[in-house]
Amino acid sequence: MADDNYDDIPGTWIFDAQRARAGYHLNQFLYTLMKEENRKAFLADERAYLAGFKLTEAQREAVLKREWNRLLELGAVVYALAKLAFTDGRSYQYMASQMTGVSENEYVEMMLRGGRSPDGWRSKSERERH
Amino acid sequence: MADDNYDDIPGTWIFDAQRARAGYHLNQFLYTLMKEENRKAFLADERAYLAGFKLTEAQREAVLKREWNRLLELGAVVYALAKLAFTDGRSYQYMASQMTGVSENEYVEMMLRGGRSPDGWRSKSERERH
Amino acid sequence: MARIVAGVGTSHTPAIGAAVDNGKAGQPYWQPLFKGYEPAKEWLAKTRPDVLIIVYNDHVNAFDFKMIPTFALGCAEEFPIADEGWGPRPVPVVKGYPELAGHLVQSLVLDEFDMTIVNEMPVDHGLTVPLTLLCGSPPHWPCRVIPLAVNVVQYPAPTGRRCYHLGQAIRRAVESWQEDLKVVVFGTGGMSHQIQGPRAGLTNPAFDKAFLDDLSRDPERLTRIAPLEYMREAGAEAIELVMWLLMRGALGPKVAEVYRFYHVPASSTAVGNIILECR
Amino acid sequence: MARIVAGVGTSHTPAIGAAVDNGKAGQPYWQPLFKGYEPAKEWLAKTRPDVLIIVYNDHVNAFDFKMIPTFALGCAEEFPIADEGWGPRPVPVVKGYPELAGHLVQSLVLDEFDMTIVNEMPVDHGLTVPLTLLCGSPPHWPCRVIPLAVNVVQYPAPTGRRCYHLGQAIRRAVESWQEDLKVVVFGTGGMSHQIQGPRAGLTNPAFDKAFLDDLSRDPERLTRIAPLEYMREAGAEAIELVMWLLMRGALGPKVAEVYRFYHVPASSTAVGNIILECR
Numbered sequence: 001m002a003d004d005n006y007d008d009i010p011g012t013w014i015f016d017a018q019r020a021r022a023g024y025h026l027n028q029f030l031y032t033l034m035k036e037e038n039r040k041a042f043l044a045d046e047r048a049y050l051a052g053f054k055l056t057e058a059q060r061e062a063v064l065k066r067e068w069n070r071l072l073e074l075g076a077v078v079y080a081l082a083k084l085a086f087t088d089g090r091s092y093q094y095m096a097s098q099m100t101g102v103s104e105n106e107y108v109e110m111m112l113r114g115g116r117s118p119d120g121w122r123s124k125s126e127r128e129r130h
Numbered sequence: 131m132a133d134d135n136y137d138d139i140p141g142t143w144i145f146d147a148q149r150a151r152a153g154y155h156l157n158q159f160l161y162t163l164m165k166e167e168n169r170k171a172f173l174a175d176e177r178a179y180l181a182g183f184k185l186t187e188a189q190r191e192a193v194l195k196r197e198w199n200r201l202l203e204l205g206a207v208v209y210a211l212a213k214l215a216f217t218d219g220r221s222y223q224y225m226a227s228q229m230t231g232v233s234e235n236e237y238v239e240m241m242l243r244g245g246r247s248p249d250g251w252r253s254k255s256e257r258e259r260h
Numbered sequence: 261m262a263r264i265v266a267g268v269g270t271s272h273t274p275a276i277g278a279a280v281d282n283g284k285a286g287q288p289y290w291q292p293l294f295k296g297y298e299p300a301k302e303w304l305a306k307t308r309p310d311v312l313i314i315v316y317n318d319h320v321n322a323f324d325f326k327m328i329p330t331f332a333l334g335c336a337e338e339f340p341i342a343d344e345g346w347g348p349r350p351v352p353v354v355k356g357y358p359e360l361a362g363h364l365v366q367s368l369v370l371d372e373f374d375m376t377i378v379n380e381m382p383v384d385h386g387l388t389v390p391l392t393l394l395c396g397s398p399p400h401w402p403c404r405v406i407p408l409a410v411n412v413v414q415y416p417a418p419t420g421r422r423c424y425h426l427g428q429a430i431r432r433a434v435e436s437w438q439e440d441l442k443v444v445v446f447g448t449g450g451m452s453h454q455i456q457g458p459r460a461g462l463t464n465p466a467f468d469k470a471f472l473d474d475l476s477r478d479p480e481r482l483t484r485i486a487p488l489e490y491m492r493e494a495g496a497e498a499i500e501l502v503m504w505l506l507m508r509g510a511l512g513p514k515v516a517e518v519y520r521f522y523h524v525p526a527s528s529t530a531v532g533n534i535i536l537e538c539r
Numbered sequence: 540m541a542r543i544v545a546g547v548g549t550s551h552t553p554a555i556g557a558a559v560d561n562g563k564a565g566q567p568y569w570q571p572l573f574k575g576y577e578p579a580k581e582w583l584a585k586t587r588p589d590v591l592i593i594v595y596n597d598h599v600n601a602f603d604f605k606m607i608p609t610f611a612l613g614c615a616e617e618f619p620i621a622d623e624g625w626g627p628r629p630v631p632v633v634k635g636y637p638e639l640a641g642h643l644v645q646s647l648v649l650d651e652f653d654m655t656i657v658n659e660m661p662v663d664h665g666l667t668v669p670l671t672l673l674c675g676s677p678p679h680w681p682c683r684v685i686p687l688a689v690n691v692v693q694y695p696a697p698t699g700r701r702c703y704h705l706g707q708a709i710r711r712a713v714e715s716w717q718e719d720l721k722v723v724v725f726g727t728g729g730m731s732h733q734i735q736g737p738r739a740g741l742t743n744p745a746f747d748k749a750f751l752d753d754l755s756r757d758p759e760r761l762t763r764i765a766p767l768e769y770m771r772e773a774g775a776e777a778i779e780l781v782m783w784l785l786m787r788g789a790l791g792p793k794v795a796e797v798y799r800f801y802h803v804p805a806s807s808t809a810v811g812n813i814i815l816e817c818r
């Protein structure tokens with residue numbers, strides 16, 4: 001029934017029930033950044049704001065350091081995570097570029113050239129061969 | 131697919147999508163009676179409390195007069211409606227007895243004798259023959 | 261491998277919880293009912309399940325009218341006791357099983373059941389009264405609980421057939437969980453009752469007896485009872501019995517009835533209790 | 540009798556809405572995209588539907604993590620525009636059709652789809668960007684809208700097959716509504732895109748082309764695409780394409796493709812648009 005071999009896809013973290021559980025409080029924190037007053041309060045004193053949420057130490061550090069991929073790994077859902085980038089006055093493409101390890105410009109250029117080919121990204125074994 | 135001939139059952143109002151829509155604000159009002167402070171505020175000035183909700187005039191009057199069957203007809207769901215009876219310090223059986231037009235004692239006695247037989251209550255035509 | 265070993269059908273009438281909470285369980289009105297539940301209580305203590313999947317409905321306590329899910333599966337660590345208007349019942353908090361619940365959701369959605377995931381939810385008498393009836397009043401509930409809330413408040417409720425099939429899918433999902441766990445499924449609500457309108461108090465023992473009989477003898481017949489038939493024959497709120505069919509579906513094809521109790525009244529309802537062991 | 544006359548598949552990339560709202564639609568980056576949507580816009584204006592059923596997903600704007608419904612049908616009078624973090628988009632409020640939506644829920648639940656009824660819900664770019672693309676920027680949207688929100692955010696999303704079957708059931712439900720109404724169904728999201736992780740930016744035009752081709756030629760093939768295959772071939776967020784299958788299911792067995800447009804990129808996504816008329 002469940003083809004749940006999605007750990008085999010390289011370069012992504014699937015937001016499943018297990019990851020949703022791990023990221024529950026992290027996402028509830030990110031969700032609050034929809035409101036301007038909360039964004040201001042967060043930027044004014046990030047540690048103090050985060051103290052109001054039951055994050056793990058690893059999640060807290062990753063938020064403070066804007067470790068985008070690590071946040072995905074620790075259970076952030078990308079749509080909620082984007083609200084953190086927006087809070088920083090950054091674009092979605094900026095956040096995506098940081099996740100891929102290139103500059104925002106390089107990322108935008110790659111998309112203008114047609115985006116990233118799936119070749120080499122279908123499975124971990126295909127990735128290694130590349 | 132839909133056997134939606136339930137208007138044919140006598141002595142009941144089925145809480146379907148249409149009735150739920152008609153009763154939406156009425157039920158949201160009743161839902162607030164879950165909290166002690168709201169029950170007190172309601173009892174202190176019923177009209178003023180009701181002014182905070184978008185009820186129809188008919189719904190408002192039926193609340194003020196505790197017209198239990200009329201409230202069902204106007205879209206109250208019985209579980210929410212019970213909160214109004216509880217707010218009055220009444221029992222569920224009291225509310226049910228009022229809906230059936232007997233005293234609470236008579237209603238309790240009927241249940242102790244085994245409840246109301248379905249005979250005569252299956253359909254409107256069966257009801258008329260009875 | 262996790263296994264569903266048995267199912268319990270039981271009413272969840274709120275007045276039963278109130279009787280216990282207010283120390284009235286020994287009164288003549290209530291005494292026969294609680295006496296009738298003693299064997300089921302002993303059975304559960306002896307069976308010692310690790311997890312209960314409790315199929316019940318919320319009565320406008322956890323869910324207001326903003327969102328009404330047909331099937332909502334509780335995936336939280338714990339479920340607080342709902343304040344239904346007079347303070348929460350004085351019973352222990354309900355401990356969930358998020359890992360197993362997450363697995364169930366995953367399996368059920370891929371099996372084409374359109375579940376709603378619920379991560380925060382107070383539980384009302386629909387879930388706590390069965391716990392009280394089957395477990396008494398311990399300081400902690402004896403095992404973990406996965407709540408499965410079914411909409412039977414706004415018509416239409418899911419059909420009995422749909423519920424039965426969901427039960428079957430839950431059995432498959434449980435059996436694909438690696439941990440060695442003993443699971444018991446509760447189907448709650450019912451039996452015949454009408455608690456509103458001029459028709460309130462309607463009770464149909466013949467309908468209820470046939471329903472109890474066919475849970476082991478001919479459950480397929482029960483899946484063909486139309487929503488309207490429950491309402492006509494056994495009262496508008498008898499539609500809750502579809503939750504017993506969900507439980508029955510989860511037990512596999514063959515069951516043995518090991519206990520039955522039937523009593524009228526508890527407040528406005530007929531009360532039924534049945535224990536079915538998987539064979 | 541109400542009739543579904545056509546379906547529209549379209550991406551709902553938020554950057555498209557932002558481009559319009561910030562007056563950037565004429566810029567070289569955006570101009571080819573908006574030009575490509577002109578024929579679809581004209582087609583919709585000419586078709587003059589009474590009701591749009593828009594299949595989309597919420598992106599953690601209306602639903603937080605307390606409850607995640609698989610299929611949520613919007614039954615409200617109107618749906619406010621969500622504030623996704625920078626104020627609501629400056630577009631008209633979305634007017635619903637509660638009577639028809641209530642009928643759909645009733646019919647679908649009895650048809651064994653486990654719908655969640657939603658009576659209050661803001662709608663996000665998933666629903667409003669398709670309206671902007673197909674209707675432009677009028678002072679009021681030209682017709683009523685029934686939102687159908689599908690969970691594609693927390694894995695697992697419903698399967699493509701399940702979505703297709705739900706579409707078929709929606710067709711039956713619409714046809715059992717007495718009023719004379721012309722209904723168009725939107726399937727939104729996609730096409731290929733991956734918007735997270737080291738793999739972000741993945742785009743697969745070959746996959747997208749085959750998908751567009753088979754919407755009219757062999758939709759059954761598309762219903763057999765496994766969730767994992769969408770993710771492997773076309774990016775984690777390409778799973779949104781199951782919502783196009785829901786639209787396709789609602790069109791009946793035979794359709795004619797009357798328009799197609801495909802463009803890369805809008806922000807991190809491939810953009811597709813197709814119009815299928817029922818034959």
Ligand SMILES: [Fe+3]
Nearest residue numbers: 272386449500
């Ligand atoms: Fe109940």
Ligand SMILES: [Fe+3]
Nearest residue numbers: 551665728779
């Ligand atoms: Fe999307």
